[in-house]
Amino acid sequence: MHGTTYYWQAQGEDALGGQSDWTATRSFVYDAVASDPTLAGPADGAFTVSPALAASYADSDSDSGTVNFRVCTASAAAGAQCTGLVTSGASASVASGASGSWTPTTGLVHGTVYYWQAQAQDSYGGQSGWTATHSFVYNSPPSGAVL
Numbered sequence: 321m322h323g324t325t326y327y328w329q330a331q332g333e334d335a336l337g338g339q340s341d342w343t344a345t346r347s348f349v350y351d352a353v354a355s356d357p358t359l360a361g362p363a364d365g366a367f368t369v370s371p372a373l374a375a376s377y378a379d380s381d382s383d384s385g386t387v388n389f390r391v392c393t394a395s396a397a398a399g400a401q402c403t404g405l406v407t408s409g410a411s412a413s414v415a416s417g418a419s420g421s422w423t424p425t426t427g428l429v430h431g432t433v434y435y436w437q438a439q440a441q442d443s444y445g446g447q448s449g450w451t452a453t454h455s456f457v458y459n460s461p462p463s464g465a466v467l
Contacts, residue, residue, distance in 0.1 A: 328348075330342070330343045354380075354385055355380065356439075356448045357377055359375050359436075359451055361374045363454075364455060367456070368456050372422075376418075377414045377418055379440070383442040384413050385442040386411050386441050388447075389408060389409055389410065390402055396435070401450055406424075406434060407426055430459065432458055433455055434455065
């Protein structure tokens with residue numbers, strides 16, 4: 321169970337059944353990783369001027385955490401990192417059951433298709449797998465007209 325402290329010891333035994341004394345007691349705390357996030361926006365294939373990436377964050381033991389984001393030039397299946405990394409970042413800390421968001425501010429070129437994915441990371445460093453990618457087309461606003 322997450323957050324539970326477990327204690328353990330070891331004892332050696334030889335081929336003839338002779339046993340050593342038990343070792344000193346050691347302990348560890350079990351931390352379950354956060355669940356894979358669910359991509360919330362932008363919608364897959366959307367044209368967007370400001371790609372505010374958002375994904376849900378959930379942790380079975382209610383740890384808070386962040387959502388990590390990757391923006392790439394090539395897609396990937398769930399569990400694998402997308403390739404052709406353009407930029408990456410993370411949301412601010414969010415509570416379990418909330419959504420994390422991040423907006424890329426550099427590296428995007430008008431009219432280009434990008435693929436993005438998310439990964440949850442709890443406050444203890446436990447990470448989920450990467451989600452499958454969704455795509456968006458970066459549609460930068462036109463520059464001002466010149467008279």
